[in-house]
Amino acid sequence: MDKLKLRREINAARTSLSPEQLRTNAVKVRETLLDQPWVQMAGLVACYWSAGSEPDTHGLVFALWKHGATVILPVLRADNDLDWAVYDGPDTLAPGRHGIMEPVDTRRGVDAIRTAALVIVPALAVDRRTGIRLGRGGGSYDRALARVGPNVPTVALLHEGELIEGVPAEPHDHHVRFAMTPEGLTSLM
Template identity: 75%
Template sequence: MDKTTLRQRILRDRARLDEETLRQSAATVRELLLDQPWVQMAGLVACYWSFGTEPSTHGLVFALWKHGATVILPVIRPDHDLDWAVYDGPESLAPGPMGIMEPVDARRGADTIRTAGLIVVPALAVDRSTGVRLGRGRGHYDRALARVGPNVPTVALLHDGELIDGVPAEPHDRRVRLAATPSGITQLVHM
């Protein structure tokens, strides 16, 4: 299956998820992650502010922040790369140019992600054998993940059924080390 067809299938499946399923899934994934030592020890966490039927990160971002982590969220630059800014509570967000909430704090630069101790990324699917993630096709996170060192935990948040075999890969596609679904956390690449 090509990337476009796979994206369409997953987005169609996500559109069928009801609000209660989305809420419960988000709470389960949040608690699974917060129980992990590698999450608890991360002083600087790069995450994202979810939208639509993506696995929700709102509670995760808030919990990490309340537990003392510095959380940086992406700000999409005109060149489609990601800049980063600090989340400082719900009032620190405003709608960005694509309608996605972004921090209003000073931009820290695209290379800020290099200093993160944990990186949480969106994905439509992840290949269970290779860790290749399927994004929405603009390459924002492939560019960002190219800056990340080999020992930093990178985790994609997914709904059940989105950790699959056979995600198409191109040379620029970046792998994640872990996938988190309501069913559990799966290590994809040795940490």
């Protein structure tokens, strides 16, 4: 299966999820992640602010911040690379280039992700054998993941049925070490 077809299928399945199912999934994902010692100990967390039918991160970002972690969120640059800025509560976000909420704090640069102790990324699917993630196709997170150290936990958030076998891969695609679904956390590496 090619990436474009797989993206269309997953996006169609995601749009069929009810608001109640999205909320239930978000709570399961948030609570399971927050129970992990390596999440609790992470001082600097790179995450993302979810949009649409993506696995919801709003409560997760808020909980990490309230528990004392410094959370950095991406700011999409004109070249589709990701700059990073600190989240300092819900009132510190504003719509970005594509309407996705971004922090209004000082930009920390594309290399800020190098200092994160935990990186949480969006994905449409992850290959359960290789950890290769399928993104939206812009390459933003592949560039960001290339900057992350090899021992830093990288977690892709997924809905049920999105941890699959056979995600098409290209040389620029990067893997993640964990996949988080409402069913639980899966180690991939």
